[in-house]
Amino acid sequence: MSANIQDRIKEKVDYIYQRLRTQMSSIGSSTTSDKHVFFVFGASGDLAKKKIYPTLWSLYRDGLVPENIHFIGYARSQLTTEKIFENAHKYMKVKDDEHEAYEKFLKLNSYVPGSYDKAEDFEHLHSETNKITKQPTAHRYFYLALPPSVYDSVSEMISKHCRPESPGLLRLIVEKPFGKDLESSNKLSEHLNKSYSEEEIYRIDHYLGKEMVQNIIVLRFSNKIFSRVWNRDSIAAVNIIFKEDIGTQGRGGYFDEFGIIRDVIQNHLMQILSILAMEKPRSTTGEDIRDEKVKVLRCIAPIKLEDVVIGQYTGDKESTDPEHQEGYLDDKGVPKDSTTPTFAQVVLFVNNERWDGVPFILRAGKALNEKKAEIRIQFRDVPGGMFDDNIQENNPNGKLARDELVIRVQPNEAVYLKLNTKRPGEMDFSIEETELDLTYKERYQDVKLPDAYERLILDVFTGSKINFVRSDELQEAWRIVDPVLAEIDKKKIPVIPYKFGAVGLREAFAGAAKHGYIYTGTYVWKDERSGSITSPYKDKERTKSNAADKK
Ligand SMILES: NC(=O)C1=CN([C@@H]2O[C@H](COP(=O)(O)OP(=O)(O)OC[C@H]3O[C@@H](n4cnc5c(N)ncnc54)[C@H](OP(=O)(O)O)[C@@H]3O)[C@@H](O)[C@H]2O)C=CC1
Numbered sequence: 001m002s003a004n005i006q007d008r009i010k011e012k013v014d015y016i017y018q019r020l021r022t023q024m025s026s027i028g029s030s031t032t033s034d035k036h037v038f039f040v041f042g043a044s045g046d047l048a049k050k051k052i053y054p055t056l057w058s059l060y061r062d063g064l065v066p067e068n069i070h071f072i073g074y075a076r077s078q079l080t081t082e083k084i085f086e087n088a089h090k091y092m093k094v095k096d097d098e099h100e101a102y103e104k105f106l107k108l109n110s111y112v113p114g115s116y117d118k119a120e121d122f123e124h125l126h127s128e129t130n131k132i133t134k135q136p137t138a139h140r141y142f143y144l145a146l147p148p149s150v151y152d153s154v155s156e157m158i159s160k161h162c163r164p165e166s167p168g169l170l171r172l173i174v175e176k177p178f179g180k181d182l183e184s185s186n187k188l189s190e191h192l193n194k195s196y197s198e199e200e201i202y203r204i205d206h207y208l209g210k211e212m213v214q215n216i217i218v219l220r221f222s223n224k225i226f227s228r229v230w231n232r233d234s235i236a237a238v239n240i241i242f243k244e245d246i247g248t249q250g251r252g253g254y255f256d257e258f259g260i261i262r263d264v265i266q267n268h269l270m271q272i273l274s275i276l277a278m279e280k281p282r283s284t285t286g287e288d289i290r291d292e293k294v295k296v297l298r299c300i301a302p303i304k305l306e307d308v309v310i311g312q313y314t315g316d317k318e319s320t321d322p323e324h325q326e327g328y329l330d331d332k333g334v335p336k337d338s339t340t341p342t343f344a345q346v347v348l349f350v351n352n353e354r355w356d357g358v359p360f361i362l363r364a365g366k367a368l369n370e371k372k373a374e375i376r377i378q379f380r381d382v383p384g385g386m387f388d389d390n391i392q393e394n395n396p397n398g399k400l401a402r403d404e405l406v407i408r409v410q411p412n413e414a415v416y417l418k419l420n421t422k423r424p425g426e427m428d429f430s431i432e433e434t435e436l437d438l439t440y441k442e443r444y445q446d447v448k449l450p451d452a453y454e455r456l457i458l459d460v461f462t463g464s465k466i467n468f469v470r471s472d473e474l475q476e477a478w479r480i481v482d483p484v485l486a487e488i489d490k491k492k493i494p495v496i497p498y499k500f501g502a503v504g505l506r507e508a509f510a511g512a513a514k515h516g517y518i519y520t521g522t523y524v525w526k527d528e529r530s531g532s533i534t535s536p537y538k539d540k541e542r543t544k545s546n547a548a549d550k551k
């Protein structure tokens with residue numbers, strides 16, 4: 001991280017820890033000598049190796065963890081700390097001049113093996129923790145990097161046997177999926193509520209830790225230019241898009257139980273939608289923001305069947321890339337007759353005064369032509385035909401292209417506004433599409449954006465809940481997708497095959513067009529112009545579907 005931004009974050013974090021110490025001292029706790037223990041449950045697993053340990057290391061390296069901290073890994077496997085870090089080595093990204101700090105970090109780690117359901121194992125963990133900290137009131141943070149099947153027993157055991165003595169804090173960090181549907185999610189919430197206060201539970205949706213998702217609130221509410229137009233009078237459609245250029249890569253066993261709607265749309269995309277559509281919160285506190293997110297979700301009716309397109313990828317036998325030759329059904333963990341969607345598009349409507357009639361088109365797919373997440377806010381047509389004679393010849397609509405605000409979440413974070421301009425140098429009113437462009441890597445060259453998990457784990461330490469999902473938000477998000485998921489599970493909706501590497505599904509583009517999202521295909525963003533990524537706009541399939549949409 002650049003010195004500049006790191007200093008700024010550190011200053012802020014020091015201030016927050018200072019506040020925390022003051023609060024703790026007011027309820028009788030010791031202050032600077034407070035100890036902290038961060039537990040990684042499922043320490044032997046994929047998420048722990050790829051994300052959690054690397055994040056803990058980078059926070060430690062940057063001085064962003066509390067002083068007096070210890071990390072304890074826990075899982076059933078008979079492992080050692082050395083083995084865990086050996087497995088995680090390639091993800092830790094330790095630079096040449098960081099070895100000394102890394103050795104110190106390793107010394108702060110321990111591993112305790114144990115089951116996920118036996119009281120004696122958790123009592124053992126508790127006593128080991130007390131031996132390490134020599135402080136029974138040490139604050140304890142439990143990260144459940146575990147399959148959801150063991151959440152119930154693990155959370156219960158932690159609460160019964162591993163709570164710190166008062167006034168030590170406990171924070172339980174839970175990874176998605178939070179259930180499979182409304183009923184199972186409610187059950188999980190009820191179960192957690194028996195042992196924990198809502199204050200103690202941190203439900204992670206890592207999209208809430210992404211720079212551009214966090215930026216939506218600032219863009220919307222700190223710019224007068226947007227506040228006036230952020231409504232149905234000016235906005236024709238909103239498109240929220242998630243694309244991956246990889247398949248399930250051996251995680252098919254997990255994925256097949258869930259499918260793309262549960263995996264990405266119900267959580268990441270719906271969270272983005274709620275921030276895009278909510279009313280202005282009273283303040284930047286977690287509760288005020290989450291209150292507004294819930295309010296807007298309550299205005300959304302369950303998705304209608306006719307507004308759903310689902311697909312499943314097949315291998316592209318002509319591809320030179322061996323990964324592309326494998327279809328979803330070739331993934332070892334996937335039953336050969338699976339109809340689980342790996343692509344889905346759903347259309348939602350927010351039934352309130354601001355958004356009535358504006359389609360929010362949420363599209364997510366694996367094994368497509370590129371990795372990308374972005375939000376496209378398309379504005380309405382300019383009325384009157386003043387420029388009808390001046391529109392560039394290749395505009396297939398024969399109309400002025402609509403303005404579009406694009407928030408590029410990843411990769412290559414950017415905000416750009418597509419608009420029309422006079423074609424430079426022309427003597428008449430020839431018009432062409434261009435952009436006002438804020439591309440981060442150009443504008444903020446010395447800034448390295450922190451990873452989503454870094455921000456979120458930092459939030460856990462500092463007790464900030466803005467970027468975590470509250471149980472009522474979760475409940476509303478499930479309510480919206482639940483009926484359509486039931487129909488998909490009953491195989492009532494046709495699953496359209498698409499080839500690994502496709503731009504998308506023609507049926508989905510047609511569905512978006514039906515709801516008024518106009519794709520002209522005449523604009524190419526500069527990243528695509530420079531050829532650094534493949535332009536979906538040049539893709540034949542997309543152009544075909546566009547032609548079909550217009551018929
Ligand atoms: N991996 C990723 O990229 C992402 C994962 N997640 C979520 O994070 C959580 C952990 O994911 P991930 O690390 O991939 O999971 P893993 O399958 O790697 O499981 C983590 C650990 O849990 C234990 N475990 C595995 N299967 C079972 C089982 N059936 N019963 C009991 N224990 C089991 C194993 O440890 P041991 O046998 O040693 O006890 C394993 O090392 C999940 O909820 C997942 O959905 C979310 C986003 C991304």
Ligand SMILES: O=C1O[C@H](COP(=O)(O)O)[C@@H](O)[C@H](O)[C@H]1O
Pocket residue numbers: 206244263264373
């Ligand atoms: O939660 C999930 O997200 C990842 C994509 O995350 P990103 O930060 O790389 O965009 C996705 O691959 C996975 O299936 C899903 O569970």
